[in-house]
Amino acid sequence: MISIEHLSGRSESFCLAETDGEQSLPVLVQATPGQSIHHLDAAVRDALPHALTTAGGVLFRGFSVPTPIDFKRFAASFGAPLASYEFGSTPRSKVFAGVYSSTEYPAHQFIPLHNEQAYTRPWPSHIWFHCIKASETGGETPIADSRLIYQRIPAEIREQFASRELLYVRNYSGALDLPWQKVFNTEDRAQVERYCQDNDIEWEWKADGDLRTRQRCAAVLQHPETGEWVWFNQAHLFHVSAIESGVRASLLAAVGEENLPRHVYFGDGSAIPDELLDTVREVYRQTAISFPWQPGDILMLDNRLVAHGRNPFTGDRKVIVAMA
Numbered sequence: 416m417i418s419i420e421h422l423s424g425r426s427e428s429f430c431l432a433e434t435d436g437e438q439s440l441p442v443l444v445q446a447t448p449g450q451s452i453h454h455l456d457a458a459v460r461d462a463l464p465h466a467l468t469t470a471g472g473v474l475f476r477g478f479s480v481p482t483p484i485d486f487k488r489f490a491a492s493f494g495a496p497l498a499s500y501e502f503g504s505t506p507r508s509k510v511f512a513g514v515y516s517s518t519e520y521p522a523h524q525f526i527p528l529h530n531e532q533a534y535t536r537p538w539p540s541h542i543w544f545h546c547i548k549a550s551e552t553g554g555e556t557p558i559a560d561s562r563l564i565y566q567r568i569p570a571e572i573r574e575q576f577a578s579r580e581l582l583y584v585r586n587y588s589g590a591l592d593l594p595w596q597k598v599f600n601t602e603d604r605a606q607v608e609r610y611c612q613d614n615d616i617e618w619e620w621k622a623d624g625d626l627r628t629r630q631r632c633a634a635v636l637q638h639p640e641t642g643e644w645v646w647f648n649q650a651h652l653f654h655v656s657a658i659e660s661g662v663r664a665s666l667l668a669a670v671g672e673e674n675l676p677r678h679v680y681f682g683d684g685s686a687i688p689d690e691l692l693d694t695v696r697e698v699y700r701q702t703a704i705s706f707p708w709q710p711g712d713i714l715m716l717d718n719r720l721v722a723h724g725r726n727p728f729t730g731d732r733k734v735i736v737a738m739a
Contacts, residue, residue: 440560440704440721441472441714452478452489452713463715467541468641471560471720474706475713483735486545486713487514495739498539502532502598502610510735517544517556517734518725526725527652528559528699531718531738534583534649534679535630536614539738542718546708551730555705556714559722561645565635567698568646572691576634580682581650584675587626591666592676595626631682638719645719651696653679656689708734 444459446452452475466473480486490513491497497513505518505526518526532538544556565573587595599607607626611618617629636647655663655678672678681687705726716723718738 440470440558441474441716442466442470444473444475446475446477446479448477450478452480452485453492467715467717468638468720471562472558472714472716475715476709476711478711478713480545480711480713483510483514483545483547486543486735487511487737489713490514490543490715490737490739493541493739495541498738499600500738501537501600502535502614505593507736513737515736517736520725522550522554522729522732523727525727527657527696528557528703528722528724529649529652530561530645530647530722533647534632534653535616536632539718541739542716542723543737544712544714544716544723545735545737546710546712547733547735548731549708549710550728550732552728553726554728554730554732554734555707555726556734557703557705557724557726558714558716559699559702559704561647561720561722562643563702564698564722565644565646567702568695572694573635573646575681575691576648576650579634579685580631581634581648582629582631582680582682582684583649583653584678584680585628586621586674586676587628588676591670636719641720643720646695647719650679650687651692651699653677654687654689654692656692 444455463473480489487497499513500507500509500515505520507518508516510516520526530538531542587593587598595607596602599610601607604620608618610616611628615630619627621627632648634646634648634650636645637643638645651657655667655672655675658666666675679687699722703724
């Protein structure tokens with residue numbers, strides 16, 4: 416028998432009835448010793464859709480996941496085809512089709528919470544993380560309920576972002592960020608242009624051969640199944656205020672605002688004041704939940720309902736990712 420409970424230790428029935436409106440993220444599915452990830456109890460399988468639309472995330476712990484292929488099979492077993500990492504904004508390595516390394520930023524860096532690819536229009540509805548090796552210290556994947564973030568952001572800020580939307584501007588260069596060949600997985604300019612045209616992205620080839628894109632996107636989202644509103648954007652990551660002040664000044668002096676690797680404006684192109692995004696970052700900080708990884712863990716998230724990040728760490732850490 417497999418039990419479903421919350422990380423707080425509170426058990427739930429398989430139907431996962433709502434409890435007092437309390438946010439319980441993530442739901443924990445605990446295996447019996449030696450239980451294969453491919454042999455979930457049918458009642459657990461039946462309960463997962465409700466768990467994802469109420470809690471937003473499920474942590475599978477204690478299961479046997481012998482290889483990354485087993486992780487891929489499990490992620491693919493939910494019916495949606497696994498996605499390739501198109502139009503990415505961070506460095507990842509492809510493990511094999513449909514499975515990637517987690518973001519390859521240096522271990523000392525904190526990756527702020529975000530919904531995967533919320534800076535563009537085609538984004539994954541679900542994302543899975545699999546811990547192959549936990550770090551010696553730190554390295555957690557903090558998560559936060561995007562509904563709660565939406566509710567806690569001051570109404571006047573929320574309304575500004577919702578009504579004005581966002582304009583993401585990216586400059587692709589191997590010198591400062593990812594080159595366009597890596598982002599679009601091609602050396603063919605025509606293929607890049609087709610992708611941009613298909614996804615309502617404005618593009619511009621610069622004199623030095625590098626690429627600039629602009630895309631207008633919503634800042635909030637209504638979940639298609641629950642009807643709930645969520646905060647769904649990456650303005651706090653893309654905005655120049657996310658860069659440490661000394662580095663920011665040097666970068667602006669070197670390349671100018673128009674050539675920053677990434678930046679974001681309100682949808683009409685007007686500037687977003689730093690203090691608005693400082694408020695947003697504080698809400699993320701207040702709502703974040705962290706738990707230590709254990710080898711073998713699989714964390715399944717509804718990408719619309721739950722944001723994720725990464726804490727700094729020491730020692731080796733190997734976490735791989737699949738998206739659908």
